[in-house]
Amino acid sequence: MDRQKKRQPAGRAIPRPTRVEPCDQCQAVLGLNYRDCANCHQAIERFWEADWQALLAHEQIVAELADETLLAQVVIAELDDHLWTIVDMAMRRIRCEECGQELGGGPIQCAACQFAFGNLWWHDIDAGRQGVMTHNEHALRVGRYVIRHPHRYSNAIATGWRMNMPRIVTGWLPPGQDARRYATILKQEKIMDWDAVYRKIDAEINQASDG
Numbered sequence: 001m002d003r004q005k006k007r008q009p010a011g012r013a014i015p016r017p018t019r020v021e022p023c024d025q026c027q028a029v030l031g032l033n034y035r036d037c038a039n040c041h042q043a044i045e046r047f048w049e050a051d052w053q054a055l056l057a058h059e060q061i062v063a064e065l066a067d068e069t070l071l072a073q074v075v076i077a078e079l080d081d082h083l084w085t086i087v088d089m090a091m092r093r094i095r096c097e098e099c100g101q102e103l104g105g106g107p108i109q110c111a112a113c114q115f116a117f118g119n120l121w122w123h124d125i126d127a128g129r130q131g132v133m134t135h136n137e138h139a140l141r142v143g144r145y146v147i148r149h150p151h152r153y154s155n156a157i158a159t160g161w162r163m164n165m166p167r168i169v170t171g172w173l174p175p176g177q178d179a180r181r182y183a184t185i186l187k188q189e190k191i192m193d194w195d196a197v198y199r200k201i202d203a204e205i206n207q208a209s210d211g
């Protein structure tokens, strides 16, 4: 495969939303219920899916056939040569040989999953240096793994990312200081009016979008 591939940007085939809006299906903020609502799931997953479908078309492979699994295995074997979205989509299609779960998404005790997951991030360091991956895209990638496999994280981390994802998808990044402060609050399970916090964030995002 093409060694230059990883130096190209990924996840940009479909324009990202610029506003935080409610989901037609579950009425929550779109993307919040990634695991439980098909529409929220799709609102996040489609940016990856678009790149994967383009690869299938390029390789002339029909989705859902054995060939697609084979392609996923090839991608994982050549991790460094592929776009991050493609690697993530390949991970989704492969079962871990040790635990039988989706690769990288098994129980935290599974060494094979831990290894596969740990290997993902070299690409981001590289792509960040090359200027083909933004901080927001890195956050989007990390966030998807957290909301996809929340059992691998503390409740505080999983909750924080889940709430942030519908905003990150619009290009927003949690301001560093706030993110740390909120993580601490989540960890200590202090009472906090999260609705108010996110209402304010959403208003800012949507105002910026309206120009």
Ligand SMILES: [Zn+2]
Pocket (backbone or CB within 6 Å): 023, 024, 025, 026, 027, 028, 030, 031, 033, 037, 038, 039, 040, 041
């Ligand atoms: Zn929904």
Ligand SMILES: [Zn+2]
Pocket (backbone or CB within 6 Å): 096, 097, 098, 099, 100, 101, 103, 104, 105, 106, 107, 110, 111, 112, 113, 114
């Ligand atoms: Zn595993």
